[in-house]
Amino acid sequence: MKIETPAPFLSHLLPEQNPWTNSKALQALLYAVRGAGGDLRIVGGAVRDVAAGRPVQDIDLAGTLPPQELMAALAKADIKAVPTGIDHGTITAVYDHRGYEITTLRRDVETDGRRAKVAFTDDWQVDASRRDLTFNALYLDENGVVYDYFGGLDDLQDKIIRLIGDPVKRIKEDALRILRVFRFFAQLSDAEASVTIDPQSLEACAALAPMIQALSAERLWKEMAALLKAEGCVAACTLMVEQGVMAHFLPDATNGTLLRSLLLVEPDFGLKPCPVRRLASLLEGVADVSRLRLSKQEQRNLDVLCILPKKLVQEQQPNAAKIRQHLYDHGAETVKEAYALVVASGGHFDLKVILPVIEAWQPISFPLRGEDLLKNGMVAGRVVGDVLRETERWWRGQDFAPDHAACLAQAMAFLADLGQKPNEC
Template identity: 30%
Template sequence: MFKKLKNIILKTDSFLYKKFGSDKSTKVLENIKEARTIFTLLNEIGKEDKVRFVGGCVRKSISGENIDDIDLATILEPDEVKKRLNKEDIKVIDTGISHGTVTAILNNKKFEITTLRKDISTDGRHAKVIFSTNWEEDALRRDFTINAIYADIEGRIYDPLNGISDLQNGVIKFIGTADERIQEDYLRILRYFRFFTQYSKIDHDQNIIRSIKKYINGLNKVSNERIFDELNKIIVLENLLSLFFNNISKAIIINIFPQLKYYERLKIFNTLSHKLKSKYDVNLILALLLLDGSNDYEYFCHKYKTSNIIKSRFKNISENFENLKSKKFYLERNIKKLIYLSNKNDARDLLLFSICVNNETKIFPIEALLDYVNICKIPKFPLSGDYLKEHGYETGQTLGKKLKSLEEKWIENNFVIDKKVVEKSLRKVS
C-alpha cells in the first residue's frame, strides 16, 4: 500500500511540474509558518504523513489564486488532534465534531482540520460518517476531482483521482456519478456552477446537466443560509458574466434565483477599470443583479435571511432608483445633501450602482464624485434648541417644528443660512 502511495505521489509531482511550472505549486502553503507548526505537532518523524492540505487551498495554490480558507485532512481522530495541539497551547474549537472537524487557531490564522472519513448515509443535507485512515477512501467521498488533491507541508502532492489533470484541462468532474454526489448534498448543484464558471475550458457534460435537472428540487432541503453563502461565492467570481452568457448555466441559475434578472448590467461592470471594480463588494454586485425601483428585493432578503445592513443598503438604492436618472442628482451640492441626510457609504453605493444601470452616467464624472465623497466634510447645522429659546421659544412641538423648518432652508441653500434671515424668521413666536 505504501509503495503504491509513493508511486502516485512521485508521478503526480512530475506531472504538476510539467503542466504548471515551478510558480504553479503549493509553495504558498508550504511557506505558512503556522501551518508548519501544526504539521510538526500532528506528524511523527520518520513515519507516513498524518496530515495534509486538501481541497480549495490546494486547488487555489496550484492555480495561483489567493488563498483564504485552509483545510487539512488527517488520519488522527479529533480527540487526538485536540490533545496534541492543546498541549502546545494552540486554541482548538469543536466546529463540526460529529463529522470529525475541529478548527485550530494560531496567530489569528484558522485551520479547519478534519479526520479522514467515509459516508455511511446521507439525506441530501448532512452525512453520517465513520472515521478512516485510508486517504483514497477519503478522496472518493469528496465532490469534484479538483477538490480531492492533497499536499503535505513539503509540497508533495497526492492526487489519487487525477484532479490536477482535470484542473489543467478545465474539466469539472464529479467523483463517481453526478447522481450519487448530488443526492449526498444538493448544494453541490450550485458548487458545480461555481467551479464550471471559474475553471471550465469545455462545455457542460450533458449527463451532469441531466442529473442537476433531475435533482434540482433537492435544493429545497438545503438551508437558505447555505444557499446564500454559496451564491455569494459565485457572485465574487471575476468571470461572473460568463455564468449568465452560457445558456445552460443561465437557465438553471435563473430557475434557482429568479430575482437575479438584471444580469445584463454585468456587461458594463466588466468594462470598468480594476480600480473602480475593486470598490464593489459582494453585496453591491448582488444589488446590480437584483434591484430596481420596486420593493421586490424584500422577499429575497426575507427568504435568505440577509443582515439588516444588507437590507438597508438595498433599500437606499431602491428608494433612490428613479433619482439616479436625473442629471441634478450628480451635482456636488446634491451629493453633499445626500451625505448629510444619510451617510457617505450610501452616497458611494448610489454612485457606483448608477454606473451600471444608467446609460447616461458616462457623461457624469462619477470617479470625481467618488473622490468628492471621500473629502467632503459633513456640514453641521449651526442652530440649536437653546438658540431658539433665547428668542422666546419654549421646549415643545413649536420649537421642534421651527428648528426643522430652519434646517430645511439651510440644506436647500447649500448649507448656508443668513443670520438676518434667521432672526427675521424668529421675530414672531408662532
C-alpha cells in the same frame, strides 16, 4: 466501504511551490499529529490554488486522528485548539495568532440533501470520495506530493468543473453543490480561457435544481456572494438562468446585460467587486431576495441601490449641491455605486463633475439637537421635533453650510412663525 476508483495520481510540487516549506506553523502541527501516531495533509482549496498558480488564502488540513485525540495531541504540543465543529470532526488550531482548520477524515453515514451525518475513518480515498468536485479532492503532504484520486489536476488544467462520481448522487447528498458548481465556474473563468461544466454535472444541476429550495438562506447567500465577486459572474449567472437554476431562489435576478455592463464601468469609479452591488444590477427594481440571508446593512444597501439609480436618471446632469444631498443621505460609497449602475444602464453623466464631488465628501451631522432648543427656552413636546425637522430641511437647502449658531437662530425663527414664544411651546 469499497471505493471503485484507481490509486491516486501522484504529482510533485517544487519546494518553492509547497506551502509546507518554511512554514513553522504547518511543521509544528504535523510534528504534534505525528507524535500521536497520526498523519496530516493540506486539503482542498489551498492545494487547488497552488496547482492553478493562484494565491493561497486559507490553509485547511485533513488528518487521521479522531477529534478528541487531535485535541489532546495539540494540547500536549502547547498549541491552542478550538472545537469549532468537533461533532463534524473539525477543530481550529491556533498558531502564531492564525487559525488552521483540521478535519478528521470522514465517511458519509446518512445524507438528506442539506447536511450529512458522518463517521470518522483513516482512509484518505474514502474521505476524497465524499467531496464535491474533482479538484477539491486534492491532498498535499509535507514532501510536496499531491494525491489526486479523481483526475482533479487534469480537470483543473483543462478548466472543467466536474462533480465526483455520480453527479446525481453528489447533489442529492447536498444540494448546495449545485451552487458550488456555478461558483467555481465563475471563479475559474477569466478573459483568457473558457471554462466548461462537465455535461453530466450540468444536467444533474438543472434536473435537481428544485432541491435548492430546501437549503438555508445563509448557505445560499454565502455561495452567491462568492460567485458574484468573481470575474466570471456574468457567464455563471447567465448559465444559471438558462438552466432554470436561478428561478428556484432568485427568480427576479435575470438582468445579465446590466451586470455585464457594470463590470466594465466599475474600474472607472474605482470600485472593487461587491456582491450586493452586482446583485442589484441583476434585479429589476426592489425584488424579493428573501431566500438569501443578507446582513441588515447589506439589505439596506441593496434597497438603496435598487431605488436610487432611478432618481439619479430623473435628475439628468446634477450639480454639486444635488450630489451632496445624496451623499448626506447614503454615504459616498453607495452614491458612487448608484451612479455606476446608472452609467452601466446607458446613462450619460460627466464623471469629471460627479467623482470629484464624491471623493471630496466628508460625512457631516446636523449641528442642532433637541437639547439645544430646550436650553434656549423651548418646552419638551412635539413642537421640538417639528422645529428640528424644519430647520434641518432649511440647513440642507443651504448646502449644509450654516453652523450651529445659524441653525439655532433659524429654529427660533421657525418657532416665531408658529406664533409661539420659547417658554410657551
